[in-house]
Amino acid sequence: MDMDIQKAQVNTLISLLGKSNLDSKTGYRVTCYRMPNGEERSTEYFGLALAEYLQVRRMILIGTASSMWDLLVENVAGDDAAEELRIMLFDAVRAGTVSEDLLGKLAPAIEQKVGRKVTPLVISSSVTFAEQQALLFRLEELLQKDERVALDLTHGFRHLAMLGLAASRYLSHERGVQVVGLYYGALDMTRDGITPVVTVDGLAHLLEWAEAFEGYDASGDFSRFAPLLKRDGLAHEAADALERAWGLLQVSNVSDAARTLYSAWKKLESPLTGASELFRKRLQKALRWCQAQQLSEKLRLLALQSLGRGDVLRAAVFGFECTLVREVEEAGGNPLDYEQRKAADDRLQEAFKGGEEGPDWKRHAYWLLKNVRNACAHSAPPRNTKHAELMRNPERLRRELDATLNRLTNT
Incomplete structure (x- = not known):
């Protein structure tokens, strides 16, 4: 997908805030991140730079009760945040008792600096499946149908990145949320002072294709592949033909369905981009009935x-x-x-x-x-x-x- 189009599609960024392995007093080091379009942005907190890059209206900032909320507030809001609240936050981080109520009182100062709404979300370490489910339910409560969301999987515990990938599919199905980007600031890949930002959307797209084929195997509905093929560059006319052909097949108009589908089937003879290429031959085989002569x-x-x-x-x-x-x-x-x-x-x-x-x-x-x-x-x-x-x-x-x-x- 074109990067400018993808940026324009994002309403909300969900970002993880972890603990620093470097210095509990200074937090993450300043890093120069190279965004997918080549832009470079230096920051201690990748999520904030990504939110600015994507121009989102809202950030949902997720961390545990002992994540570096204090350092985030100090570096972003500084003296604009009430001193009494900042002292309470420092103590709470050290004690591992940070609450959403306290963060909510500090959020306006952060929002004033970053220029967008910030919703803090305090979670457990999400070790058990019950805790992981609880996180998904909280996110579901915070998001609206058709909201376009990007996920930052950079910081936090490593298993949360996997949970983020699963969350992208859960939210799509249960909340009707459109997950349009998954990003990872690859600090371990830093070269010459530049850290690449890796998009891992393709992993989510693989899951979407697997789900689409599972649905197809159960129902025969090949129209579900149309939006996936469009996203990966198949001509809209050819992808739309799948939807029209399925409608015709539903009323047993096999002749017209085959004629409508044939042009799309021929397009599948050529390589596709993205995850679609991995499933192209399987889809072509599934639709081969349309090319039978009689x-x-x-x-x-x-x-x-x-x-x-x-x-x-x-x-x-x-x-x-x-x-x-x-x-x-x-x-x-x-x-x-x-x-x-x-x-x-x-x-x-x-x-x-x-x-x-x-x-x-x-x-x-x-x-x-x-x-x-x-x-x-x-x-x-x-x-x-x-x-x-x-x-x-x-x-x-x-x-x-x-x-x-x-x-x-x-x-």
Whole structure:
């Protein structure tokens, strides 16, 4: 994503305040950080420089009851903060008893200096999962739906950086928060007095792709990949085609869905940027049904995909339509014509009624797919005893449908 665009998208920065390993009286040393766009900013507290770089309206500053709140107040607000409150803060830090109430009284002096609202959040060391959950709940309370948030993972305990990554996904799902940046001031990578700022958004993007595929595997909804592909540079027209095609497939308009999807599928033949490239071939394989030449094959592949995720109804619907469409195609007709498909159904039913005519596999496929489709649609068992037994044994039914759908390629 373009850095200027990303900066403009951020409303709130969540930053961790830790303890200094250098000097408990002076805190972090002054460090020159090189921002992602090449700008250089010198500061003791990376979060403050990052907030200025991103031009956020608010900072949520997280620390424990013994983090260097006192040094932050001294270096940022100095004499602008009431002396009595500063002395109370010094004592509280040494005792490990800093409270949000005390920090709230000091926040206006900090805000006046940094030019943005500052919300201090005092947390435990978050050692246990219950403590980690508590932090996520607190953040959820402080954020609004669609708020655009960046996370600074530089300071604090190392496990909090991992928690921050998990928080980015939790907040997206549970609060509708848009996490648009994760940053790390890599002090260990300092060279010639310059410390690079590393963006680790890609790690969150990997999780988003994994979640998207988990959702796709459960529902078949490939439209969920559209925003991820747009973010990584796929043409908006191609990404939007996924959403339009899914809408068409939802109403079983397979022909138009395939035609709409094909242009996007072709775009996936070329490398993508970002996390999308790691999942490109898997996505292309998932959408390969759209490039099948005949409608009957598109339907068969969709039936197998539906069966693979346990959607027996759609597997039977697509599979049965495949048998009718293939009959029309072999007769040189128009498979999109309802009357021709109805006539094909009547012919097959009449031919197979006695159970003697036609190849065994074809007769078996026709009656199994039709009976399962009707049973699922009408919530009533088939009259056929064997098929009724299959409907009472989902695992056997799936195996039988899988073998049947694969046999539909027979001539």
